Amino acid sequence: MQRTIVVRLRPAPEQAEILRATLEQYTACFNEVAREGFTTGCKNGVELHHRTYALLRARYPALPAPLVCSARVKATEAVTSALTWNRRREQAHAEAVKRAALQGKAPPAFRPVRCPQSRLTSLRYDQRSYWVTWAEDGRGMCSLSTVAGRLLLPFRVLPHQAPFQSGKVCTADLCFRRGRWSLHIVVLLPDPVVTPSPEVIGVDVGLTHPAVTSSRRFLGEKRWKEQDRRIFRLRRALQAKGTRSAKRHLKRLRGKRFRLHRDHDHVLSKRLVEQAPAGSTLVLENLTHIRETSRLGRGPGKRTEAKRRLHSWSFAQLFSFIEYKAQAKGIRVVRIDPRHTSQTCSRCGFQHRGNRRTPAEFHCRACGYRLHADLNAAYTIRDRYLTCLAQEGTALLSGPTCQAASRVPSS
Numbered sequence: 405m406q407r408t409i410v411v412r413l414r415p416a417p418e419q420a421e422i423l424r425a426t427l428e429q430y431t432a433c434f435n436e437v438a439r440e441g442f443t444t445g446c447k448n449g450v451e452l453h454h455r456t457y458a459l460l461r462a463r464y465p466a467l468p469a470p471l472v473c474s475a476r477v478k479a480t481e482a483v484t485s486a487l488t489w490n491r492r493r494e495q496a497h498a499e500a501v502k503r504a505a506l507q508g509k510a511p512p513a514f515r516p517v518r519c520p521q522s523r524l525t526s527l528r529y530d531q532r533s534y535w536v537t538w539a540e541d542g543r544g545m546c547s548l549s550t551v552a553g554r555l556l557l558p559f560r561v562l563p564h565q566a567p568f569q570s571g572k573v574c575t576a577d578l579c580f581r582r583g584r585w586s587l588h589i590v591v592l593l594p595d596p597v598v599t600p601s602p603e604v605i606g607v608d609v610g611l612t613h614p615a616v617t618s619s620r621r622f623l624g625e626k627r628w629k630e631q632d633r634r635i636f637r638l639r640r641a642l643q644a645k646g647t648r649s650a651k652r653h654l655k656r657l658r659g660k661r662f663r664l665h666r667d668h669d670h671v672l673s674k675r676l677v678e679q680a681p682a683g684s685t686l687v688l689e690n691l692t693h694i695r696e697t698s699r700l701g702r703g704p705g706k707r708t709e710a711k712r713r714l715h716s717w718s719f720a721q722l723f724s725f726i727e728y729k730a731q732a733k734g735i736r737v738v739r740i741d742p743r744h745t746s747q748t749c750s751r752c753g754f755q756h757r758g759n760r761r762t763p764a765e766f767h768c769r770a771c772g773y774r775l776h777a778d779l780n781a782a783y784t785i786r787d788r789y790l791t792c793l794a795q796e797g798t799a800l801l802s803g804p805t806c807q808a809a810s811r812v813p814s815s
């Protein structure tokens with residue numbers, strides 16, 4: 405498994421000057437390749453290399469060749485992602501136009517994805533362009549390739565990062581943010597050896613109850629919702645005010661909501677993984693398209709608050725935190741199709757929108773089963789995964805793939 409160690413670098417002013425120049429030239433290369441790839445629709449790395457390499461080497465002779473290549477690799481990734489998003493937007497737009505025509509409304513405007521460009525990107529080093537050494541006492545040294553040759557910089561590894569020092573050092577990203585230099589070193593650690601357990605835990609994540617598990621645990625805090633709302637309202641009020649003092653205040657608040665969400669996600673993922681036994685399986689819903697498919701996200705005017713929360717929900721971040729924390733404990737994380745999990749009875753399997761009469765209570769119309777709605781969803785999520793397993797004919801302990809589990813059971 406991979407882990408990232410973030411260390412702070414404290415270069416002397418003249419060293420910082422060199423790093424800055426390196427980063428600027430690297431960013432220029434990134435932008436150049438990204439523009440070439442995006443405008444011509446090319447996302448083939450080799451092809452982009454042939455088109456841009458000689459030009460960039462001639463334009464930035466001081467920038468070492470491995471860094472030019474690294475910038476191209478990074479730009480190719482950005483172009484691939486942008487083109488994929490653009491295609492998805494085109495598909496969504498075509499459907500929206502069709503919908504609008506059916507309803508007799510004017511077709512919505514198309515918002516294309518913009519070409520990926522960066523003011524100052526982070527620089528990715530690999531084994532050819534950097535090395536690090538570190539001792540047990542936390543003192544470390546790194547050598548970075550720059551426009552003025554190699555630069556040696558000392559750093560300190562913090563105590564909580566020390567366990568990762570034993571890993572194999574892979575790439576590293578040099579970042580400059582808010583006047584601070586940092587190096588994000590990726591290390592490869594061996595996977596833990598855990599005996600798989602047959603236990604399967606369904607987890608329903610949501611905005612009101614952050615996480616409810618089929619082992620009847622309600623995780624997360626109710627106050628999180630209020631904390632988020634408070635910052636949002638304060639920001640909105642300050643933005644409306646627009647005075648100098650309000651702007652100062654806004655500057656202090658910058659990134660606060662992001663940090664708050666990240667903290668909540670860390671707390672929640674940690675608790676989730678803690679309550680699951682080693683070797684078990686956590687089943688989550690695949691919420692990737694929730695923003696487009698949710699009835700909340702599309703509806704008109706009303707329920708703005710719920711809509712805003714849905715669109716600022718950092719579930720992708722939460723899932724990535726759960727995944728990496730689970731990995732260290734040998735817990736498998738799988739995702740299932742999320743359709744109708746909250747409307748399906750976990751006792752008799754009857755699915756109907758009317759099963760959920762209030763947001764909090766589930767009451768089956770067929771068998772009369774009554775329980776907390778999110779708890780019912782957690783049971784349904786667990787059972788859907790187990791059904792998938794049975795249909796795939798896979799032994800529980802050998803472990804299925806996520807793809808197998810993401811299909812809808814035909815029952």
Ligand SMILES: [Zn+2]
Binds near residue numbers: 750752753770771773
């Ligand atoms: Zn029922």
